[in-house]
Amino acid sequence: MKACVAIPPIRDFYTTPHRLSGLGAHAVHQLLIKNGVQSVLLNFPAMSKKGTALPLPDELGYLKPFIMETEHGPISFFTGYRHFGPSFESCAGMIAGETPDMVFISCFAYAYAQEAVGLAAEIKRKIPDIMICAGGAGVTVSPGYFSESGKIDYILTGEAEISIPRFIRNLTAKRPGNAGIPEVYSARMHCSEQYKKEAVHTGPEDMEPATAITLETARHVHVSLTLSRGCWKSCRFCSNHLTHGREYRQLPKQIIDSIISNLPSGKKLLINLEDDNLLHDRKYFLSFLRKVHDSGRDALFSAENGLDYMLLDGPLVRELAGLGFRQFNLSLGSMDESILKRENRSAALAHLGDMTHAVHGLGLPSIVYFICGLEGDGPALTCETLLFLHRLPALTGISPYYAVPGIRGFEERGIFQGIPPRLCAGSSAWPWNGTMSTQELITAFRLARLVNFCKKKSLTAIEQELMDVIAATKNLHTIIKEKNSMAVVPVESADSSMTRYLLGRMFE
Numbered sequence: 001m002k003a004c005v006a007i008p009p010i011r012d013f014y015t016t017p018h019r020l021s022g023l024g025a026h027a028v029h030q031l032l033i034k035n036g037v038q039s040v041l042l043n044f045p046a047m048s049k050k051g052t053a054l055p056l057p058d059e060l061g062y063l064k065p066f067i068m069e070t071e072h073g074p075i076s077f078f079t080g081y082r083h084f085g086p087s088f089e090s091c092a093g094m095i096a097g098e099t100p101d102m103v104f105i106s107c108f109a110y111a112y113a114q115e116a117v118g119l120a121a122e123i124k125r126k127i128p129d130i131m132i133c134a135g136g137a138g139v140t141v142s143p144g145y146f147s148e149s150g151k152i153d154y155i156l157t158g159e160a161e162i163s164i165p166r167f168i169r170n171l172t173a174k175r176p177g178n179a180g181i182p183e184v185y186s187a188r189m190h191c192s193e194q195y196k197k198e199a200v201h202t203g204p205e206d207m208e209p210a211t212a213i214t215l216e217t218a219r220h221v222h223v224s225l226t227l228s229r230g231c232w233k234s235c236r237f238c239s240n241h242l243t244h245g246r247e248y249r250q251l252p253k254q255i256i257d258s259i260i261s262n263l264p265s266g267k268k269l270l271i272n273l274e275d276d277n278l279l280h281d282r283k284y285f286l287s288f289l290r291k292v293h294d295s296g297r298d299a300l301f302s303a304e305n306g307l308d309y310m311l312l313d314g315p316l317v318r319e320l321a322g323l324g325f326r327q328f329n330l331s332l333g334s335m336d337e338s339i340l341k342r343e344n345r346s347a348a349l350a351h352l353g354d355m356t357h358a359v360h361g362l363g364l365p366s367i368v369y370f371i372c373g374l375e376g377d378g379p380a381l382t383c384e385t386l387l388f389l390h391r392l393p394a395l396t397g398i399s400p401y402y403a404v405p406g407i408r409g410f411e412e413r414g415i416f417q418g419i420p421p422r423l424c425a426g427s428s429a430w431p432w433n434g435t436m437s438t439q440e441l442i443t444a445f446r447l448a449r450l451v452n453f454c455k456k457k458s459l460t461a462i463e464q465e466l467m468d469v470i471a472a473t474k475n476l477h478t479i480i481k482e483k484n485s486m487a488v489v490p491v492e493s494a495d496s497s498m499t500r501y502l503l504g505r506m507f508e
């Protein structure tokens, strides 16, 4: 049997190399090979990292008033929608060229479900009799959406280590792929139906290690990998447990050793650890970092999904920096106690301040991420958060809240019926909780960029003009590109009370 594992193109305003790592698809590819299936992995978004311009989809039409197509520079919002990867037709052609018996479409986030179904439709058009399976976190949270499309034969939910071996055994024995596997669906489900039972998760010994090279230049290799799965915490806004459960599991020592021995050598490695809770087992994590160094690799590390600053302390910051941590992404969530309580989170703002100072003292950057638009949030609190972050020696990362089917408050899948999955992307700035409007979310996004702009060390002439105008008028401005020049213009679509309040305090 031959399989093609495909990561569909994605459509969004932007993407980043680490989002395109496709670790889940890499794991499926390895599992298929281990189970006797010849497999080819096609990571389509990684084939055109800059993407091609697309008209704004109709369902995002509400964003039109906020998009300035010629906008540029430090305060800008997104300027255009893009398709990352070859056209669906070309992707289907490449898949057909591999002459597979079946295709596994990997959907790592529900926000990209439309693209997964779009690719499946094009494959069915080109190869009508092909078996198409879909899996991944995006599928697990709402299998009904994929089933209802009518383009997918088997829907694999939960972790691939559970479903793939049994699925392949069924096919080899000429049984229906889903026979006796509750995690695999074949019958047509309604969109509002959901994953019917609590997912069964792999034990540490069975976890398929996944490593991906996301970028290679003359001197650097960017690698993404994960050492653990699952998180026992239950932050209300998080969807991690829907696929990976709440039990924390880490790769056994012998697998870690084999990952390290297979890391590329000869170039500087920039390793992004995609784990959700890296600091939970500090000893294990530090031992991994030391082993990479002891292997002779020249490696720097980052953790794009963030580090829990509550688990950091001064000596640990120094040790991580000494072992090659090049940037500290710290997740604040919210600074409001009542919101945090509702979200099952806690905060220690003084400690966060201390940790950013500790990182800064070592000459390294840190970014503090907060979520905007949570239940109980509002424009005033967002402005206070931005003022707090303005005073820290760290950059601000803002994540507009987005819903995912199955997270707390959105357990009922029927809510999502008729709502395009694309709205479940942070970049869509959809007011899911009704606590902040799209206008306020986008204003907060620009203001977060202004907070970072104020920390920029050297400014170009046009940036200096922008800063002077903002400080003098206390009104949000941005840079636009004109024919052969640039100009500073007001952001007419910004929420005036948020900008007046925040700029009044920042430039008082």
Ligand code: SF4
Binding pocket: 231, 232, 233, 234, 235, 238, 239, 240, 276, 277
């Ligand atoms: S947000 Fe992070 S800490 Fe909270 S449950 Fe999700 S993975 Fe765990």
